[in-house]
Amino acid sequence: MSSTQPTLSVAVVGAGFAGLATACMLARCGHQVTVFEKFGKPESLGAGILIQPSGLAAMRALGIHDEVVAHGAKVDHLLGVTARQRPVVNVRYQRWQPGSFGLGLHRGVLFNALWRQAQACGVKLVTGEEVRDLATLQAHDLVVIADGTRSSLRGQTGLACSDRLYPWGAVWAVLRDPQQQYGSTLWQWYRGARQMLGIMPTGHAPGGQGPVVSLFWSLRADQYRVWLDAGLEAFKREVLALHPGCDGLLDQINSLDDLTWARYHDVVMPAYHTDRCVVVGDAAHATSPQLGQGTNLALLDAVVLCDCLKQGLPVAQALERYTQLRRGHLHFYGQASRWLTPLFQSDLWLLPWLRDLFMNLGSGLPVVGSLTRQTLVGVRQGWLSRETLELAKLQAQDAA
C-alpha cells in the first residue's frame, strides 16, 4: 500500500468473479475486506467462458494467471462458418500480437483460483448472507456492489440504470472431448441468424479426468418451451444438420435436462459510483456473450478500482476517477455486443445474409481487421478512439 493510502474497511456484496476479484485486489493493497455472499456453498455454475488477453492481463495482476492458464485450453482461432462451410468469422489472435491467445475455461477453475486467493489475502468471506438493504453496510468506508445481472442493490444507490432482456438466449452443456477434436479453435456454425451452434475448447473441469468442450445452441426465449416439447431427437437432428461431426458429443446428452438454459441482459449505467458505493461486474454492465467479454470486463473493473484507490485520493474522488476510466471501455463493449447480437441471434434475414457475404471479406481489410482483433482481445476503448488499453501497464498493477 502506498504511504498516502489509508486502510479502508470495504464490504463487497457477491462472491462471483467481479466480487472476488475486487476483494482480492483490495486486500492485496492492504484494505480490510469482507465479502457477503447469499449462497451457503458458493460455486460458479454456468457455461465455459472465453478469457481474452485483457482478462489474462488482469489475472496476472491478481496473481492467479499461471494456475488458471494451466487448467484452460489455449484458443488461437475463432472460426464461424455457414451451413455451407463459407467462413463468416475468421480471426486469429496471432494477428493481433504474436504469441497471444484466448483461454477457454471451465468457470469452476477461475472461481476456485479466486476463492483460494481471497482466503490467502485475508479476505473475510461470509457465506449464507444475503444483503437486502445497503443501509446495513453503512459502517464500511466503501461498499462494492457485485451482485450480478439481476442486482437488487444497484437500485438502492439512486444511480441511473437501464436493464433490458435480450429476446434470445442459449442452451449449453460441458461435454468430454478426449480426442481434443476441436483443437485450439472456437467453432461456430450459422444458418442465417436463427440457428447457431458453438463449440469451445474448455480445458479441464475442476477434479475432472480429461479435456472438455462447451457446446452452445442458440434459442429464442419464447421458443424454449416449444424446443423442450419437440424433444431430444429433434434437437440432435437440427444440430447434426449444421455440424455432422459432433455426433460423439451429442451421444453424451441423454436428456434435454442435460442442457442448461441461459438468457442475456443488457445493463447500461452512465455512472457506476456514489460517494461511497461502486457497482462492478454484470451488476453494472451485463452484455450478451456474443463477444465473450463479461468476465474479462469484471476482472478489469477490479484492477482499475484498486489502482484508483491507490492514488491516495478520498474515496469519493477515487470512485469518480473509476467511472471516468471505465466508462469508455464498458460502453464500447456494451454497444458492440448490442449491435452484433442481432447479426447472429435474431429473426432478421437481410442482415445475416449481408454478414455472410461481407463480414469475412471486411475483416481482411487492414482497418476493419485491426478493429475486429482489438475488439476481440478486449482492449478497444471506443469506435473512433485510437487509444487502446495498455495491458502491460495493467498486469503490473499488483500490490507492489
Ligand SMILES: Cc1cc2nc3c(=O)[nH]c(=O)nc-3n(C[C@H](O)[C@H](O)[C@H](O)COP(=O)(O)OP(=O)(O)OC[C@H]3O[C@@H](n4cnc5c(N)ncnc54)[C@H](O)[C@@H]3O)c2cc1C
Ligand atoms: C451463456 C453465457 C456465456 C458467457 N460466456 C462468456 C465468455 O465466454 N466470456 C466472458 O468473459 N463472459 C461470458 N459470460 C458472462 C459472464 O458469465 C459474466 O459476465 C460474469 O459471470 C459476471 O460475474 P459477476 O461476478 O459480475 O456476477 P455473478 O457471477 O452473477 O455473481 C454475483 C454473485 O452475487 C451473489 N449475490 C447476488 N445478490 C446478492 C445479495 N443480495 N447478497 C449477497 N450475495 C448476492 C450471487 O449469489 C453471485 O454469487 C457469459 C454469460 C452467459 C450467460
